Amino acid sequence: MNEPKDVHHIVDYKILLKSGAALFALTFLTMIAFWNHHHLGAFAAPIAFLIAGVKAAIVMMFFMGLKYDSTMNRIIFGLGFFFLAVLMAFSALDIWTRVPVLGTI
Known part of the structure; x- marks a missing residue:
């Protein structure tokens, strides 16, 4: 019998731990970028937005399940x-x- 396509996908616990660890690491990287924003000059804002974009992508892919949708x-x-x-x-x-x-x- 065919399985319905709209079945909820359960994400593996290891993947959630890895993505959570990546989010914590990127948060610390954001803090380091903030503390050194005077050294980064004009690159401070683009670096902060890039880090925020990567964190948003991780949340959307794994925690919201868009990767499996x-x-x-x-x-x-x-x-x-x-x-x-x-x-x-x-x-x-x-x-x-x-x-x-x-x-x-």
């Missing part, structure tokens, strides 16, 4: 981030195209 659910989940980026882009365009208001006095 169907492709359609991954696409729908990714579309949320796409539309968030579109919203931020339109907001940035609005801010960048403002004309400074000069006083009438």
Whole structure:
């Protein structure tokens, strides 16, 4: 008999421990980057965002189960981030195209 495709996937305990350890390690790496932000200069923010992105990917893949989910659910989940980026882009365009208001006095 065929098994239904929407069966909940149970993640192995070892994988959860490894991903949790990776999250703790990346958290300490974030703290080290913060303590040395004056040495990193202009690279401080991109490094912090890169570390945060890797941590978010680990959480989404293993703890939320997107790694074991169907492709359609991954696409729908990714579309949320796409539309968030579109919203931020339109907001940035609005801010960048403002004309400074000069006083009438």
